[in-house]
Amino acid sequence: MQFFLDTADIDEIRQGLDWGVVDGVTTNPSLIAKQGKPYLPTVKEIAELCPGPVSGEVLATDVEGMLEQGRRLAGLADNVVVKIPLLPAGLQAVRTLTEEGIKTNVTLCFSANQALVAAKAGATYISPFVGRLDDVGQDGMELIEDIVEIYRNYLFETEVLVASVRHPMHVHQSAIIGADVVTLPLKALSQLYRHQLTDIGLANFLADWETTGKTFDD
16 A cells, blocks of 8 residues: 655655655645645645655646646656546546546545546546545445445556545555555654554663663673
């Protein structure tokens, strides 16, 4: 499974990359606006920093607008993936961009049927939003199970990118189901390696070592 950071914070991206577990980044105009930075230059900066896939989102909702913006995003760097909303016009744009060799990430997916048509259009990634489904009383992880099974049934190459991840159990369940990628904020990523028994065990070990009076070189 790949881990993508969902952020526009350059310091967070550097930290995640330093940990050695971050494979890519997803971002959008809202996240970049919160940083007070210009949109396209920031996507380019992130793509230069992160060697893996970097998803940048279009703002247009019509086919021609999405194609124009998608091509501009893809032209920023070879690793930029064009994020496109799951609309009929969006799927048409995905088909065209895919034929041009441009990778796409179809976002705002909330049903298995939406994921199916996105794969048919040639999407590189599909982004189901599990946390938002949980918020309205549905089980977001059931959607991941359905999409993974459908894609396996028909050997679609579209990768399942679990988005709107709220807590470590979303990651745990996604890994068991067999999703290809999860994208999550740095706070959620940092929770993956934390456990109170690890902290207790380390504290006990260091305390025991102190009683010996030994040093690392002894």
